[in-house]
Amino acid sequence: MDRNTFTYEAHGTTLVVHLPKELDHHNCRNLKYETDLLLAENYINRVVFDFSKTVFMDSSGIGVLLNRYKQMAGSGGKVTIYGAGSQVKRILNIGGIPKFVSLFDTKEAALAG
Secondary structure (H helix, E strand, C coil): CCCCCCEEEEECCEEEEECCCEECHHHHHHHHHHHHHHHHHCCCCEEEEECCCCCEECHHHHHHHHHHHHHHHHCCCEEEEECCCHHHHHHHHHCCHHHCCEEECCHHHHHHC
């Protein structure tokens, strides 16, 4: 997978977003645009972000996560995260993400949670 490429997977009304190695201001614009389209065209009530391949994230990533959280919360949905390594968890904690979004170790747990 290219370092800037996102892949998506649908599980009923759940959208799983597989994130690349780096989640930064260069590719967050694409992530926001692509997820905006997917959410507008499909009935999605949960977004699950897969951080298992991500080793770097900046504040742009925090912004996208908060935006998706607000969007899902506004329609009664939710956002979950799985697979974040220690470096990414540190950034998520600094950004206050665990106050709003549940973090899981595995995809199965994130889909069930």
